[in-house]
Amino acid sequence: MKNQQQNNPLHGVKLADILEFLVNRYGWAEMGKKINIKCFNQDPSIKSSLKFLRKTPWARTKVEQLYLDSL
Template sequence: MIEQQQNNPLHGLKLETMITELVDFYDWKILYAALRLECFHLNPSLAACIKFLKKTEWARERVENFYLYRFKRMPKATAAQFELKARERGFEDGIMPRKPQALSLEMVAQMRAKATADYESMNNSKGSSRFKKGDRPSSNAASSRAKRANPSQDPDNPWGK
């Protein structure tokens, strides 16, 4: 197990250290814009964030993924690796973390808009090929608008973007 974890930037990293590095580099506002976690928005403090993230597994995984793929800029996980939690993933020998990706509030908004548009176009193309004309099930218009307005709440969207 230790051999597998040697190539994981999260191995041995305390949550406090991770949050401190992220806040020092990005600031609370950018972290909130990128991750949409209220612990980065309402009276943000290191102690409150750590307490929330220790209690909330899905939020901690979101922060760990952000740390790995935006801050350390590690290569994207394969499908098999993606099934594992971020702390359990390893990387090939010789792959080293790179400089953090610089983000601004505008860049985060653009990335979120692009991800939403990609998600909607994927759903539109998937939906049109699944059903024959007139065979499409009726949907509640309010729930459809809610899914488009906030794709992170959509159970069909596991990425939360």
């Protein structure tokens, strides 16, 4: 069971930590250009983005991919 997630680079990384990393690296405006979603472009916040991303798998996948590409 320990080795079940060994090839998953996102294992153990919280979505909130991913968002904070991306905001610090790119800022909301650049993130909104890279991933065109309303929660990044109109009155952005970590809280509203987390709420949206937890309900929207396609958007979460794009955010996770941007994070992995940024590492």
